[in-house]
Amino acid sequence: MQAEIITIGDEILIGQIVDTNSAFISKELNRIGVSVYQITSVQDDKEHILKSLYEAEENADIIVITGGLGPTKDDITKRTLAEYFNDTLVQSEAVLKNIEHLWETYIKKPLAQVNIDQALVPSKCQVLMNRFGSAPGMWLEKNDKVFISLPGVPYEMKALMENEVIPKLRKAYKFPFIKHITLLTYGLGESSLAERIEAWEDNLPNFMKLAYLPGLGRVRLRLSAKSMDKDLVETEMQKQIEVLLPQIEDIFAGYDTDDSLEALLGKQLTDLGKTLATAESCTGGKIAESFTAIPGASKYFKGSVVSYATEAKIEVLKIPRAVIDEHSVVSKEVAEAMAQSARDLFKTDYAIATTGNAGPDKGDSDAEVGTVFIAIATKNTVYSEEFNFGNHRKKVVRKAVNKAFEMLQKEILKK
Helix, strand or coil: CEEEEEEECHHHHCCCCCCCHHHHHHHHHHHCCCEEEEEEEECCCHHHHHHHHHHHHHHCCEEEEECCCCCCCCCCHHHHHHHHCCCCEEECHHHHHHHHHHHHHHHCCCCCHHHHHHHEEECCCEEECCCCCCCCEEEEEECCEEEEEECCCHHHHHHHHHHHHHHHHHHHCCCCEEEEEEEEEECCCHHHHHHHCHHHHHCCCCCEEEEEEECCCEEEEEEEEEECCHHHHHHHHHHHHHHHHHHHCCCEEEECCCCCHHHHHHHHHHHHCCCEEEEECCCCCHHHHHHHCCCCHHHCEEEEEECCCHHHHHHCCCCCHHHHHHHCCCCHHHHHHHHHHHHHHHCCCEEEEEEECCCCCCCCCCCCCCEEEEEEECCCCEEEEEEECCCCHHHHHHHHHHHHHHHHHHHHHCC
């Protein structure tokens, strides 16, 4: 069974907001065995919406629409749906009571007519009650296809998907079992990785497929299986993982359940009872930011010094000026001194340091743009590696962050 998602709103098409709704809806549908065939974004325009509805009906069994359900004149989804279904709008007493409750409880102002009009729904629809907002969800059926219209406000849409749409779909249909396992690899490019595991991939069963999800310095391998037989999927998935792992053991960083290596590193550090600090120059605190974005990071992440300017390296991290003058601020010696200083300052088990030239100019160093030194300090040693990550500033920084994670991962795994 296939679905299509239609997002309505000029704000998406002009780049004013990012469409996160489609990602959430896709995950929820996929979780119950519904494959998303296509995602379409359209203007707040009746003809454009109608055209997308006709096309979606040809493509999919389930059409999920978000947006265009507000009280203003440019929110035209309900009226357009009524036209598409050759229907009329009628007032839903249940929706009106919900709106009145929200206004009495939270808004504490008289209801305007535009708010009352939000209780109008196509007469053929089944109302999906929105407990967090005034725009109801709507479930309509035509030619054995289901059309589900949801508000565009993310928390309202999510609640309706979880509490109304998914249970209703489960009750109405029998879906196949879908399972995904994503493995995180570091340090080998997509083409080289594909070549390494080509024979394994060629021998996957026909209900299973592999997707490569490359990033800067990392590649995620997503293995997916889909079948009505859940036991078959579970058994074969485990079997294929056991065959794959020995082929990638040198670059395997873990299972990508949290979608980030930093989360995996945090768990490993916590389990080992170890701590980490950073001293960052060219990465500008992004390594620290990645760790502190994770709840509970204070258990293992103790602090960071963003010593962006040369003076900060000297005055805060106490790097001798003579070392900088002799070797340059972008050098192996400075990176290692930064890492050792951060570890001493925060009294941690590990420290990461970065110094480099992200561009577009050379700054305080003669090092070529893209040159980055990354150092790791432990209680017993300090060492660094030199890299050149190209000439695109944001890419240089992101690659440096990812490589720092990779180096720390390798150091932790030595224990």
